[in-house]
Amino acid sequence: MSQALDVIARVRNGNRAGNPWRAPGLIIPLAFVLLLLAAAAMPQWFTALAPDAVDTDAILLPPGPGHWFGADQLGRDVFTRVIYGTSQSLGIGIGATLIGCAGGVLLGTAAGLAPPVLQRLLVRLIDILLAFPEILLALLIIAVLGRGPTNTLLAVGLSSIAGYARLVRSQVLRVWQSGYVEHAVSLGESTPAIIARHVVPNAVRPLVVLATIGVGNAVLSASALSFIGLGVVPPAAEWGALLADGRNFLDTAPWISFLPATVVAISVIAITILGRRLQLLLSQGGEP
């Protein structure tokens, strides 16, 4: 899917004249992501109901006025739960990505600049971690730490470190060869200072864009963990937990799972497209 999106983005971008920063392919996902952020920050602006409010008169009510997304088996409003779940899901997504990036920078820099023996060891470690599917690593971490929102965040974050680390390492190696690092060396700056002031800041620039895409992935991973009952603890309205809640009602009340699933899908697609767009624009030097 990611490749396909990439192609679409390239073709569209190539065909468009005018300011690439105003392209609908950028504006629409951006608007959606801003909407998500608003829902995460101020859920009460979007709905007057409480996410855990049981209403025995509304049990399994189909979507309609009053309950846009219908109601679940306890009569809780599914739309409200999706809105309140945004902060959990997005929070876990962003938090996990930050953990992944921070860990990736540390590990990647070390793997790029450490003494040769340690370097080789760290590169092999990254390779081993990359060989495991992220979700498997996350499951392992959950098994050790136990479930809960903080642990889900840690699990998803830690399991994504290897990917970031490999990117950072390649960037660090590139930057290390660059002219300005040579200059800094010849000016007599200490190695730690060069790493902190020159290497890391220049190496992480591509990371910013990829982290945006990573948020989408992290949201998906966290939802997957919650879906299999290893993520957040009920009655938290995390998106994956909403899907899991509805799976026993797929034939009688499909909206409990289907509508939150649609929101998850659209959100992840929007975040990913946004990341790709930014990546393309920045690589083309598309500064406004």
Next chain:
Amino acid sequence: MSPSDFHTPHRGWLPHHRGSAPARGRHLRAAVTAIALLAAGYSASAADNQAAGKPVAGGTLTFGLASDTAIIDPSITGSSITALITRNLVDSLVGQAEDNRFTPWLAERWEVNADNTVYTFHLRRGVTFSDGTPLDAAAVKFNFDRILDPKTTSSYSKSLLGPVAEIAAPDAATVVISYKQSFAPLLQGLSLPYLGIQSPTYLRDAKSTTNTVVGSGPFVLESFTKGSGSRLTKRADYNWGPGYAAHQGPAHLDAIVFRYLPESSVRLGALSSGQVQAIDEVPPANFRSVQADNRLQVVTRENPGVNRSLFLNTSKGPFADARVRQAFQSAIDAPGAVKAAFFGSLKAADNILGPSTLYYDPTIAKSWGFDPQKAAKLLDDAGWTVRDGDGIRSKGGERLSVRFVYDAAAWGASDLTVAQAVQFSVKKAGFDLQLDPVDAGGYTARTAANDYDLISLYYVRAEPDILRTVFHSAYIPPNGANNARVKSLDEILTKAIGASGDERQRLYSQAQAEIIGQAYAVPLYVVAYQLGASKKLQGISWATNAKPNLYDAWLAR
């Protein structure tokens, strides 16, 4: 750099395994009196599957099970799934009919002395195990001696045999079981598959009995695979069925296949598409639609024993104060929660004991119930007066927060719905009820370490002595299941074992009144066995532990 370097491509939804449910139908040691069982009634009316029609021989019954069992040897497990499967593989000395009378089976007749200390069984002749070994008195003695041997690690079966003094086989057709003190519940225990007789030839040679059973029953175990299921085939020369059965001779069905289908939608789909002819645990949301389907039937049998209840830890924290417990009890809208979670397919509980349990006291129902005003007043009186922005009460800076520890694998989707409804219900009264899911090991550790405020369980047993298992101080974890950690009921419960008639009933009424009045527990619902089946499946009868018997069952063409 290509972005795909960065992504790990493997991603997917993993299947959800709810796992086996050890807490379901957990049987525990309890002394059951024969009188108890004779008096225990069943609310269920005559099953609508006793349709007129002549049984047809042949066909394979495929049965979808919601829970799995790890051990198929009924002598070393208390699993109700093992009981359901092995009921078809092993025979018992005596049978117990649905109306609780005892009928001959492997024993043609028996005598019990006046004070219930000596039982003499006269065995039917000509019975053989499926491996050809004759079933004689020596074989019976071998089985019971094996169960009593600590090396066998039998616990439930052993508790059913009780404090045996000696098992003797004076001749090939006579078994004598004697006790030092009166032990009335033996016949009921003997009628259960947990005390079914297995081939001594097989038992002597087997290194492990976990995966197979060789008995004298109407079916022979062809295969058993943990996590998958088992296949049973008919024994053509079977001619010693239980006295309560509708027919004699070989079973009608050629084979029975049990398949482990933990996901309820899959189980239901398999039934409605005809891949299986019967399932247990009909998903509550689909209960009505299964009932309405003219090809399908649902038969429900309420379990006797302790209802699904919340047990409040009286030893520490906010629940050490009886007023807080009573407030919690009054704050829960159990009927509303149960109706939402089970769509009216199960009854809300009105007492700690189920209605089909002996000495169930129907007057308890009026003494408690959902009453938010009462809850508020009790909490005010107990000093929990300050309420924060979320409405949660606190006292001296301490929030009124309680943790409900449960084994996530054994806790079904509907139970989770009940828990969330309860959570919302008590939040309105000012409780912060936190769900604290753990795995099976964590659950045992947490209860043993007294690190919880609430626990939920239920127990299947027709005999009120089950209350001793749940509320006697000798069984406070880690020694048992007294999760409320109650110490005040020891005298009543101990006295009740030896008492008789009206005195016994009075003592158990007193115990029920105290359990509810002191709010040691909050009953939620009456657990029931729900069989969903094709209407082609006929002739099913029910065991006293609310499990279907399949010997008389047949499939209409």
